Amino acid sequence: xxxxxxxxxxxxxxxxxxxxxxxxxxxxxxxxxxxxxxxxLSLAVNRVMAEGSLYDPDLAALAIKQARGDLIEAIFxxxxxxxxxxxxGASEPVDTGAMACxxxxxxxxxxxxxxxxxxxxxxxxxxxxxxxxxxxxxxxEAPTQAAQTSEVPHxxxxxxxxGLIEEALPDDTPPPDLTRAPLEMPADRALRxxxxxxxxxxxxxxxxxSTQRGYARNxxxxxxxxIGTVPVEMEIPELGFAIEIxxxxxxxxxxxxxxxGSKTEPPQFTRGYGLVFGQTERKAISMALVDRALxxxxxxxxxxxxxxxxxxxxxxxxxxxxATGFLEHIKLPHYVDFQSELELVRKLRREAGADDAKExxx
Amino acid sequence: MKDxxxxxxxxxxxxxxLARASEGRIAALLDAALDRPGFTWLRAPEIGSTMVRGxxxxxxxxxxxxxxxxxxxxxTLESGEVGHAYIQGRRKADAEAAALIDALxxxxxxDHIHARVLDPLAAEQAATRAARAGKAAAxxxxxxxxxxxxx
Numbered sequence: 001x002x003x004x005x006x007x008x009x010x011x012x013x014x015x016x017x018x019x020x021x022x023x024x025x026x027x028x029x030x031x032x033x034x035x036x037x038x039x040x041l042s043l044a045v046n047r048v049m050a051e052g053s054l055y056d057p058d059l060a061a062l063a064i065k066q067a068r069g070d071l072i073e074a075i076f077x078x079x080x081x082x083x084x085x086x087x088x089g090a091s092e093p094v095d096t097g098a099m100a101c102x103x104x105x106x107x108x109x110x111x112x113x114x115x116x117x118x119x120x121x122x123x124x125x126x127x128x129x130x131x132x133x134x135x136x137x138x139x140x141e142a143p144t145q146a147a148q149t150s151e152v153p154h155x156x157x158x159x160x161x162x163g164l165i166e167e168a169l170p171d172d173t174p175p176p177d178l179t180r181a182p183l184e185m186p187a188d189r190a191l192r193x194x195x196x197x198x199x200x201x202x203x204x205x206x207x208x209x210s211t212q213r214g215y216a217r218n219x220x221x222x223x224x225x226x227i228g229t230v231p232v233e234m235e236i237p238e239l240g241f242a243i244e245i246x247x248x249x250x251x252x253x254x255x256x257x258x259x260x261g262s263k264t265e266p267p268q269f270t271r272g273y274g275l276v277f278g279q280t281e282r283k284a285i286s287m288a289l290v291d292r293a294l295x296x297x298x299x300x301x302x303x304x305x306x307x308x309x310x311x312x313x314x315x316x317x318x319x320x321x322x323a324t325g326f327l328e329h330i331k332l333p334h335y336v337d338f339q340s341e342l343e344l345v346r347k348l349r350r351e352a353g354a355d356d357a358k359e360x361x362x
Numbered sequence: 363m364k365d366x367x368x369x370x371x372x373x374x375x376x377x378x379x380l381a382r383a384s385e386g387r388i389a390a391l392l393d394a395a396l397d398r399p400g401f402t403w404l405r406a407p408e409i410g411s412t413m414v415r416g417x418x419x420x421x422x423x424x425x426x427x428x429x430x431x432x433x434x435x436x437x438t439l440e441s442g443e444v445g446h447a448y449i450q451g452r453r454k455a456d457a458e459a460a461a462l463i464d465a466l467x468x469x470x471x472x473d474h475i476h477a478r479v480l481d482p483l484a485a486e487q488a489a490t491r492a493a494r495a496g497k498a499a500a501x502x503x504x505x506x507x508x509x510x511x512x513x
Contacts, residue, residue, distance in 0.1 A: 091412055
């Protein structure tokens with residue numbers, strides 16, 4: 001039974017006004033601009049773009065400002081905005097082999113064509129608070145060197161030549177799209193990858209870590225991690241050819257995993273794949289580990305009952321907007337539901353004679 | 363980067379160049395080059411999205427990675443040429459300028475536009491790319507082998 005309840009409008013309006021004031025904080029402190037957030041909190045912006053599933057740094061920065069830095073709230077704002085946009089089409093699949101790399105490392109090969117490029121990384125920093133940042137300070141310009149002109153090929157390509165690693169053969173099957181049709185099981189790899197690339201970073205990290213600790217153990221090496229820009233090309237129907245419509249920064253991680261072979265596959269290395277908007281390397285590595293764990297069936301591996309092998313469990317709980325929507329709705333009024341629960345508990349207690357016992361005690 | 367200059371038609375090259383330009387840059391270069399010609403809209407500037415796709419394993423089956431914002435428009439010059447624009451982001455004024463440039467590149471003004479708009483844009487984008495590539499190159503690791511313990 002639904003009971004319409006009116007009231008609370010004034011309280012809601014006043015709560016929103018106070019929210020705006022709290023968002024602004026102390027007015028004697030300069031206000032943050034959206035451009036400042038975009039430029040100086042860029043990794044937060046990248047996470048909001050990745051999990052919001054919309055590449056637009058200005059919008060992501062605005063969402064972070066509006067959400068007072070609550071990234072899941074910001075992702076929610078981006079997802080809501082995304083649904084208002086007409087879709088012009090789908091791009092050609094991006095060519096990550098032709099990425100202009102800011103960073104490219106391999107944990108499996110020391111000397112590889114194109115080299116190990118560290119890029120702007122936190123790795124090898126001492127994780128000590130830098131109090132110089134608390135004071136206004138000029139940043140010295142980063143050193144430069146002649147840019148290399150050689151190609152930076154994918155690492156897995158070298159292992160392919162010896163047949164030691166499974167191949168990712170080109171295929172042009174149009175991929176399913178979970179923004180257009182509900183996510184249903186069984187989910188093929190294309191659908192799993194779409195769900196994982198926009199999944200919550202914390203949830204994906206936790207699952208990936210569980211595979212490292214032995215739940216669906218599949219000892220992974222980072223064959224390659226690369227971060228950089230790729231052009232996005234789209235076929236324009238009114239022109240009859242494809243043009244570049246912009247470029248995006250992506251993080252790509254390919255893991256190389258031990259594999260002793262199965263009934264259907266020879267002993268060889270297998271692969272997990274992560275590709276995420278922005279500079280988001282923790283997420284991309286996590287995605288690759290979880291992708292690999294979810295591939296147990298197609299590789300003929302044993303299902304050991306690990307959470308990371310359970311596609312339904314992983315994919316139905318990885319989306320932080322679905323999760324937060326359901327979780328947070330329980331704080332909204334449930335007066336009528338709760339009233340019926342109260343009635344039920346009172347009735348059960350009467351039947352169990354609990355009230356009699358209480359009265360007797362008094 | 364792949365060299366596609368041989369396979370692309372010139373229009374693909376200039377439209378791609380315009381799509382990557384930073385905010386306000388196309389309009390600034392266009393207005394410095396000439397007075398804007400009269401035109402009518404075929405499709406007024408419209409903001410929408412493109413679903414960006416990747417491939418599993420970098421080379422395998424495609425999957426949907428997420429969307430990006432795109433602004434598009436189309437117009438006809440008074441002299442009849444049709445210009446189109448599809449550019450990244452939510453930038454209606456830039457889309458208008460890009461479509462005008464696309465149309466003007468089909469007129470006698472093409473050489474002038476090429477020299478005053480497209481060449482500077484290409485040079486700026488190349489410089490930006492080279493600056494990043496130079497910083498990346500400076501972080502490339504040079505390994506050297508230490509004397510091994512057992513020797």
